[in-house]
Amino acid sequence: MSGVHLVWQAAAVMVGSGVVGLVYKGLDRKLAARMQARVGPPLRQPFLDLGKLLMKETVVPRDAVGWLFSAMPFLAAVASFTALLYLPWGPFPPILRGYGDAVLVLYLLAVPALAMALGGFASGSPLATVGGQREIVMLMSYEFPLAVALVGVVWRLRALEVGPAFSLATISANPLWTAVGPLGVFGLAILLGCLLVVTPAELSKIPFDIPEAETEIAGGLMVEYSGTYLALFYLADAVKTVAMAALVVTLFIPYGIAAPLGVKGVGGQVLDVAFFLVKVFVVMFAAVTTVRVAMARFKVDQVVRGFWLQITAAAVAGLVLLVLDKAVMG
Amino acid sequence: MAEAENTFRIPIGPIHPALKEPIRLSFQVEGERIVGVEIRTGFAHRGIEYMGMRRNLIQVLYLAERICGICSISHPIALTQAVEQAAGIEVPPRAQYIRVIISELERIHSHLLWAGVAAHELGFDTLLHLTWKVREKVLDILEELTGNRINYAIPIYGGVRRDIAPDQHPKVQDTIRYYRGLLDELLDTFLRDPSVEARTRGVGVLEPEEADALCAVGPTARASGLAKDVRQDRPYLAYGELGVKAITPRDWGLEPRGDVYDKIVVRLLEVGQSLDLIERALLEMPDGEITSFPKIPALLAHLKKAHGEGLGWHEAPRGEVIHYVRLEAGVEEPVVWKVKAPTYSNLMSWEPMFEGQEIADIPIIAASIDPCICCMDRVHMVRDGSEATMHKEELLRLSREKTRRITDHGSRITGLGGVR
Numbered sequence: 093m094s095g096v097h098l099v100w101q102a103a104a105v106m107v108g109s110g111v112v113g114l115v116y117k118g119l120d121r122k123l124a125a126r127m128q129a130r131v132g133p134p135l136r137q138p139f140l141d142l143g144k145l146l147m148k149e150t151v152v153p154r155d156a157v158g159w160l161f162s163a164m165p166f167l168a169a170v171a172s173f174t175a176l177l178y179l180p181w182g183p184f185p186p187i188l189r190g191y192g193d194a195v196l197v198l199y200l201l202a203v204p205a206l207a208m209a210l211g212g213f214a215s216g217s218p219l220a221t222v223g224g225q226r227e228i229v230m231l232m233s234y235e236f237p238l239a240v241a242l243v244g245v246v247w248r249l250r251a252l253e254v255g256p257a258f259s260l261a262t263i264s265a266n267p268l269w270t271a272v273g274p275l276g277v278f279g280l281a282i283l284l285g286c287l288l289v290v291t292p293a294e295l296s297k298i299p300f301d302i303p304e305a306e307t308e309i310a311g312g313l314m315v316e317y318s319g320t321y322l323a324l325f326y327l328a329d330a331v332k333t334v335a336m337a338a339l340v341v342t343l344f345i346p347y348g349i350a351a352p353l354g355v356k357g358v359g360g361q362v363l364d365v366a367f368f369l370v371k372v373f374v375v376m377f378a379a380v381t382t383v384r385v386a387m388a389r390f391k392v393d394q395v396v397r398g399f400w401l402q403i404t405a406a407a408v409a410g411l412v413l414l415v416l417d418k419a420v421m422g
Numbered sequence: 423m424a425e426a427e428n429t430f431r432i433p434i435g436p437i438h439p440a441l442k443e444p445i446r447l448s449f450q451v452e453g454e455r456i457v458g459v460e461i462r463t464g465f466a467h468r469g470i471e472y473m474g475m476r477r478n479l480i481q482v483l484y485l486a487e488r489i490c491g492i493c494s495i496s497h498p499i500a501l502t503q504a505v506e507q508a509a510g511i512e513v514p515p516r517a518q519y520i521r522v523i524i525s526e527l528e529r530i531h532s533h534l535l536w537a538g539v540a541a542h543e544l545g546f547d548t549l550l551h552l553t554w555k556v557r558e559k560v561l562d563i564l565e566e567l568t569g570n571r572i573n574y575a576i577p578i579y580g581g582v583r584r585d586i587a588p589d590q591h592p593k594v595q596d597t598i599r600y601y602r603g604l605l606d607e608l609l610d611t612f613l614r615d616p617s618v619e620a621r622t623r624g625v626g627v628l629e630p631e632e633a634d635a636l637c638a639v640g641p642t643a644r645a646s647g648l649a650k651d652v653r654q655d656r657p658y659l660a661y662g663e664l665g666v667k668a669i670t671p672r673d674w675g676l677e678p679r680g681d682v683y684d685k686i687v688v689r690l691l692e693v694g695q696s697l698d699l700i701e702r703a704l705l706e707m708p709d710g711e712i713t714s715f716p717k718i719p720a721l722l723a724h725l726k727k728a729h730g731e732g733l734g735w736h737e738a739p740r741g742e743v744i745h746y747v748r749l750e751a752g753v754e755e756p757v758v759w760k761v762k763a764p765t766y767s768n769l770m771s772w773e774p775m776f777e778g779q780e781i782a783d784i785p786i787i788a789a790s791i792d793p794c795i796c797c798m799d800r801v802h803m804v805r806d807g808s809e810a811t812m813h814k815e816e817l818l819r820l821s822r823e824k825t826r827r828i829t830d831h832g833s834r835i836t837g838l839g840g841v842r
Binding site: 127128129130218219221222225226298299301302305306308309310385386387388389390391392393394 | 430431432433438439440451453454541544545546547548549551552555615617618620621780781782783784785
């Protein structure tokens, strides 16, 4: 693949997913508002927010570690956007396939959280420090079930010998549901459930918005961020939401719609991309929007206990079922 | 490592999203655990009592109503009773019932407001929006009966300013029916939601002994199991005839633990209690005059001649509110006007409630006593342009000086404010 071609594709994916991320954020806010018997903001509100933030003054607190404080928003945004380049987009394989696999995506998704925590610590505010501690604790608690879910899928795929199992292109091209037996389907369903629980935690949304907890620590990590820096975090959040939902879709629902409908060529590709975006939206709606209107915020110790005990136990059970399935199916 | 090195200070307030009004809580925390709290008040001090002592009693009434927007009938009810006692004014029975009806409607709107705030503090915004949506109905009926959603301007010395007309009865009954149907749903969504329970059970516990020793009042004390309610203990207005029983979590079949959950239980059950009281008051309300002084000039003339002191009390939504006034013959203004709001009594119970809890619990514990800072802030200490603290001995010395000043001269107090 030529370099120019690569740059062109990467730019398209980044801009496209940035726009999609903001549109979905708008949809999320509008739908949440409707479920709460409110009118809600207009759909384009995230764009207006972003534009406004970019115009605002960017303040660096006097007590902050300046360079760290300023670098972290960029790191968060870059990591979120980079994760997109390793994810398949419906019919299109990942742009940077061959340069990184599913494990790299996991790392890239963890980077914005780390960047926010570091930025919070660097800001010198006690509220942000508490937020930073909470973010790190959260990260340590949800990463394990997340990794188990991913490893479960990859391990079962490897047993099928269809290619490099850790490659998201392979995962996306080989839906597991039909390839495994009844035990495996059950195990996969459990892993999907775990991943859906991890999603709002990964994205710091209610009931897991503990690091930001507006009523407790006044925005926590974000309390000292303003202007362009806050806009970058805002954008990173929108993009990360899409990336996380896209990862769930890739791992568990990588089906296209064009082939069953018999649409071929460019039309089929457009249809598949559209279907992919719909699936991403459904995942976001199920795991983020509905959950955040239906629950109260947890405390950090409750989250840690829940993820380490119940969710990890469930994920391991799913993994064991997949292993048993392999033994049964041969 | 020494413990002091592990702890750091988290300031909450005077301006903070967890607080609806300015107050400063300074927490000493160890990781997420609270090891100490310092409370500083006085940010919402407006000198209302001072202003009142320079105005005639009718004007004071309107001022009393504006001590707080949410308790905007509790303060006038306590004040009118104090003045009526001082001036020897009788209140017609019908007026007493009308005061009861409006104040119970206020309790419903205040408790629903609180429930929404509590949900918001827990990060459960859906519950906030739904609770505040249903709260509109009681504000509508208050507007229908009094002309205003808040600041009803209903009590006046010797009675009330507006009657409840016969054609308004069905509207009130409609509202009662609406909330009766809704109450079970509200109790269900708040008390049976696992995430609400996880955040409120065992959080911000106030032991009954502590509640008693710290003189907690209102739902804060009742949630700890103290059957303490001014309407029951020292009946006034028509409450004696209506018969009020203090509500504790036992009425919901639970042994009181004094945590935030119990405070939700008590407040929501009190909404039901208020509905019953309004319904009965509406039925049993006798016909007759609504005020013993239909003409304001006659009332003012009577008040100017009055000499004596009076104490008025009322069970506000947040607990017992007390107004003390002293009138002197020939003077239009009250010579002394002292307000004790429920939050003043409840503030001290914050300390045992916060002890050992987590940072995440701060907003809901702070909200659990339903603090009304503007009701409470009656003093602000400033010395040489900065904050000052006063200790017991100094306060005692100052109050003795003031007593001497009053008894020596026997007339109006001029040197107000205590510290110069």
